[in-house]
Amino acid sequence: EIILEENQESTDPLPSWNDGKTKESIINFVTKATTEGHPDFIKKEDRIVTTDNDGTLWSEQPAYFQLFFALDRIHALASEHPEWKNKQPYKSVLENDMKTLMAQGEKGILEIVMASHAGISTDEFASIVKDWIATAQHPTKKKKYTELVFQPMLELINYLQANEFKTFIVSGGGIEFMRPWTEEVYNIPKDQVVGSSIKTKYEYKDGQPTITRLAEIDLIDDKEGKPVGINRYIGRKPVIAIGNSDGDLQMMHWAESNSIKNLQIYIHHTDSTREWAYDRESHIGTFDKALDEASQKGWALVDMAKDWKVIYPYELKD
Amino acid sequence: EIILEENQESTDPLPSWNDGKTKESIINFVTKATTEGHPDFIKKEDRIVTTDNDGTLWSEQPAYFQLFFALDRIHALASEHPEWKNKQPYKSVLENDMKTLMAQGEKGILEIVMASHAGISTDEFASIVKDWIATAQHPTKKKKYTELVFQPMLELINYLQANEFKTFIVSGGGIEFMRPWTEEVYNIPKDQVVGSSIKTKYEYKDGQPTITRLAEIDLIDDKEGKPVGINRYIGRKPVIAIGNSDGDLQMMHWAESNSIKNLQIYIHHTDSTREWAYDRESHIGTFDKALDEASQKGWALVDMAKDWKVIYPYELKD
Numbered sequence: 001e002i003i004l005e006e007n008q009e010s011t012d013p014l015p016s017w018n019d020g021k022t023k024e025s026i027i028n029f030v031t032k033a034t035t036e037g038h039p040d041f042i043k044k045e046d047r048i049v050t051t052d053n054d055g056t057l058w059s060e061q062p063a064y065f066q067l068f069f070a071l072d073r074i075h076a077l078a079s080e081h082p083e084w085k086n087k088q089p090y091k092s093v094l095e096n097d098m099k100t101l102m103a104q105g106e107k108g109i110l111e112i113v114m115a116s117h118a119g120i121s122t123d124e125f126a127s128i129v130k131d132w133i134a135t136a137q138h139p140t141k142k143k144k145y146t147e148l149v150f151q152p153m154l155e156l157i158n159y160l161q162a163n164e165f166k167t168f169i170v171s172g173g174g175i176e177f178m179r180p181w182t183e184e185v186y187n188i189p190k191d192q193v194v195g196s197s198i199k200t201k202y203e204y205k206d207g208q209p210t211i212t213r214l215a216e217i218d219l220i221d222d223k224e225g226k227p228v229g230i231n232r233y234i235g236r237k238p239v240i241a242i243g244n245s246d247g248d249l250q251m252m253h254w255a256e257s258n259s260i261k262n263l264q265i266y267i268h269h270t271d272s273t274r275e276w277a278y279d280r281e282s283h284i285g286t287f288d289k290a291l292d293e294a295s296q297k298g299w300a301l302v303d304m305a306k307d308w309k310v311i312y313p314y315e316l317k318d
Numbered sequence: 319e320i321i322l323e324e325n326q327e328s329t330d331p332l333p334s335w336n337d338g339k340t341k342e343s344i345i346n347f348v349t350k351a352t353t354e355g356h357p358d359f360i361k362k363e364d365r366i367v368t369t370d371n372d373g374t375l376w377s378e379q380p381a382y383f384q385l386f387f388a389l390d391r392i393h394a395l396a397s398e399h400p401e402w403k404n405k406q407p408y409k410s411v412l413e414n415d416m417k418t419l420m421a422q423g424e425k426g427i428l429e430i431v432m433a434s435h436a437g438i439s440t441d442e443f444a445s446i447v448k449d450w451i452a453t454a455q456h457p458t459k460k461k462k463y464t465e466l467v468f469q470p471m472l473e474l475i476n477y478l479q480a481n482e483f484k485t486f487i488v489s490g491g492g493i494e495f496m497r498p499w500t501e502e503v504y505n506i507p508k509d510q511v512v513g514s515s516i517k518t519k520y521e522y523k524d525g526q527p528t529i530t531r532l533a534e535i536d537l538i539d540d541k542e543g544k545p546v547g548i549n550r551y552i553g554r555k556p557v558i559a560i561g562n563s564d565g566d567l568q569m570m571h572w573a574e575s576n577s578i579k580n581l582q583i584y585i586h587h588t589d590s591t592r593e594w595a596y597d598r599e600s601h602i603g604t605f606d607k608a609l610d611e612a613s614q615k616g617w618a619l620v621d622m623a624k625d626w627k628v629i630y631p632y633e634l635k636d
């Protein structure tokens with residue numbers, strides 16, 4: 001039997017990935033995991049993949065995209081809140097004064113997030129997110145946010161799904177901020193999206209049931225919260241964990257503690273031309289302790305500049 | 319083309335269900351939902367089924383099976399807790415004095431549940447549940463608890479899955495009590511099991527990650543908690559909701575508020591010979607307000623005595 005060179009290339013499951021150690025380690029893992037009789041074969045029900053979102057499936061600079069959503073929402077709600085003009089942290093948002101906003105630290109950001117994410121029904125919130133994501137543009141890339149997903153990661157998700165891995169997002173981002181669009185963009189069903197959440201309340205008024213979003217934290221699905229979220233939503237340890245920052249390290253350890261063969265993949269933002277280059281010193285997506293550990297342990301380390309032929313799907317069409 | 323009568327019968331998707339209004343309404347709903355072009359066609363991603371567990375997929379008399387687990391666990395732990403001999407509610411458990419235990423109300427039961435379910439790692443807890451469910455016997459039926467699942471419901475789950483409905487358990491029972499065995503018994507994956515939960519804590523000790531179960535309530539997945547749990551875990555409204563008590567009514571309303579065509583199914587325990595007969599007056603599985611509403615609204619109401627040829631799978635083998 002002769003297999004033509006062209007044929008091989010046309011069936012490359014990861015066409016936007018350059019050949020090399022990283023691509024090879026992923027394909028090797030999947031091939032063994034799906035080869036019956038192989039010592040590293042993994043039963044279908046155990047083929048659990050957990051992937052971070054911000055900085056792993058889409059960009060996260062110059063700020064988490066969900067923060068842009070929150071800021072836009074504060075602007076949209078300002079007419080109902082005349083007092084915000086003279087009240088921090090709202091004042092700085094309305095004056096587009098990011099420096100003053102950031103100077104207020106986590107407490108200020110949390111107040112903005114709660115004011116923009118709580119107090120309405122889950123149905124209303126989903127519809128607001130849908131409208132925003134369909135139209136809002138990234139401040140410097142001048143693209144819709146969902147155009148700033150990583151083409152090589154779309155291919156990886158598709159490749160894993162084709163090999164009957166069940167793919168879950170496990171993100172510090174808001175679960176109800178992601179669910180309205182992740183299905184369409186990543187082909188990941190809503191019930192396979194794990195994220196940070198606020199508490200909710202069910203009420204039945206005039207024969208109409210409503211779930212209202214409360215201004216109270218439920219789960220922060222980051223760092224120690226990631227294994228907690230995985231245990232809560234999935235109930236088994238991943239065999240493949242994918243992330244880009246120190247906030248994913250606990251998820252990597254959780255996968256590592258799986259009695260089943262497992263793979264850790266870290267995305268390293270090394271491409272200052274096509275995307276952004278940042279790691280140890282960055283406030284967003286800090287990749288420091290985990291970068292050391294990934295190197296020590298020989299985890300798959302994706303060098304975006306070297307490993308990826310294209311970054312965004314629109315580059316394929318240009 | 320001639321279709322033989324025998325052939326038709328052999329392909330009955332619900333062979334343990336007697337023909338009649340209930341069976342017909344279920345098959346009609348599924349047939350329309352899966353017929354492309356039909357006005358009641360439902361897209362695959364929207365084919366969400368949520369089913370209660372206790373009293374819906376398996377029996378729940380003379381007490382929730384999870385309570386028997388808790389009591390057995392208190393006995394097993396007693397040697398480590400000599401003080402329990404003289405301390406309620408433990409004393410009554412160790413003396414098998416159910417009357418005194420029940421007289422202590424919810425607070426007593428909660429203490430028993432926490433003492434028997436918390437303070438250990440999720441891995442340990444899963445293994446304890448697995449061991450218990452593999453060996454423990456129902457006090458009067460003298461069968462393993464997993465033998466007391468309803469054969470007609472296994473067929474219904476299988477029928478819905480074959481028609482590409484995604485089946486979720488949404489139960490007041492403990493999520494980590496169910497997950498160790500629901501996959502094998504119901505063919506429902508762990509991540510499609512929603513239940514009551516306690517809080518957990520992730521720690522990384524000596525390079526070993528552990529999630530510990532804390533004696534603090536997270537979600538009570540009953541009544542108002544069911545739509546909250548559905549929203550948290552699934553992120554979309556069900557098109558089929560199945561339950562047996564007033565505790566499922568809010569889930570039924572949540573399904574009813576779906577903009578997509580939906581079906582409510584209630585199991586009515588009417589068979590005092592083969593199972594148990596109870597409804598309005600029962601403390602377990604109270605079916606009163608919901609029985610009225612099901613009748614008024616014409617929801618599918620399964621009369622166990624009349625609609626089911628067999629109750630338990632072992633009857634088929636006898």
Ligand SMILES: [Ca+2]
Pocket residue numbers: 052053054055056243244245247285
């Ligand atoms: Ca990230």
Ligand SMILES: [Ca+2]
Pocket residue numbers: 370371372373374561562563565603
């Ligand atoms: Ca029930």
